[in-house]
Amino acid sequence: AQSVTQLDSQVPVFEEAPVELRCNYSSSVSVYLFWYVQYPNQGLQLLLKYLSGSTLVKGINGFEAEFNKSQTSFHLRKPSVHISDTAEYFCAVSPLRDDKIIFGKGTRLHILP
Amino acid sequence: DGGITQSPKYLFRKEGQNVTLSCEQNLNHDAMYWYRQDPGQGLRLIYYSQIVNDFQKGDIAEGYSVSREKKESFPLTVTSAQKNPTAFYLCASSMGRRVGETQYFGPGTRLLVL
Numbered sequence: 001a002q003s004v005t006q007l008d009s010q011v012p013v014f015e016e017a018p019v020e021l022r023c024n025y026s027s028s029v030s031v032y033l034f035w036y037v038q039y040p041n042q043g044l045q046l047l048l049k050y051l052s053g054s055t056l057v058k059g060i061n062g063f064e065a066e067f068n069k070s071q072t073s074f075h076l077r078k079p080s081v082h083i084s085d086t087a088e089y090f091c092a093v094s095p096l097r098d099d100k101i102i103f104g105k106g107t108r109l110h111i112l113p
Numbered sequence: 114d115g116g117i118t119q120s121p122k123y124l125f126r127k128e129g130q131n132v133t134l135s136c137e138q139n140l141n142h143d144a145m146y147w148y149r150q151d152p153g154q155g156l157r158l159i160y161y162s163q164i165v166n167d168f169q170k171g172d173i174a175e176g177y178s179v180s181r182e183k184k185e186s187f188p189l190t191v192t193s194a195q196k197n198p199t200a201f202y203l204c205a206s207s208m209g210r211r212v213g214e215t216q217y218f219g220p221g222t223r224l225l226v227l
Contacts, residue, residue, distance in 0.1 A: 100158065100161065103157075
């Protein structure tokens with residue numbers, strides 16, 4: 001079975017400051033890794049995903065994430081946040097050869113002026 | 114424009130009533146999914162379908178039913194057996210090739226109990 005832990009339920013950060021949203025996962029098999037973003041009262045959209053290859057993955061809106069197999073982590077980072085980044089962010093895993101995705105409980109990013 | 118549509122945006126249910134949430138996609142995707150979202154709980158899988166006329170239970174299927182008669186459509190019925198239906202319901206689809214594909218989400222339906 002797989003599980004995803006997002007260590008922070010809420011993260012406040014000042015505008016133009018850097019941010020890191022933490023994600024750890026547990027799995028007995030190899031997995032694909034995802035970050036999705038949800039703006040208020042909307043569906044989710046993909047920020048980035050790791051399938052294979054380079055462990056540093058770049059996504060939309062200036063976000064990037066690094067896959068660390070030894071620490072089973074996939075933390076999301078942005079060097080300078082904007083007020084428009086206010087949203088909830090979900091880390092997720094999908095076992096190889098499976099279409100199902102297991103989501104973490106989400107981290108709310110609050111941008112302070 | 115290709116995408117996923119969900120209707121209605123808000124839905125009210127009375128005690129003992131079954132209600133059906135609509136999900137339609139024009140992305141030509143084989144796989145479709147229904148999730149339930151509660152505050153602080155993330156997304157939990159209700160049902161999923163990888164091909165027409167076939168579907169599987171997810172983690173919280175009790176009190177829900179689905180059908181997949183057409184590739185484009187995957188309606189979800191919340192039955193009277195679901196005792197706590199108030200939540201935000203999200204439909205998603207993917208190509209279904211089991212290689213780490215992106216799931217594309219609809220805008221969601223918020224279900225409230227009267």
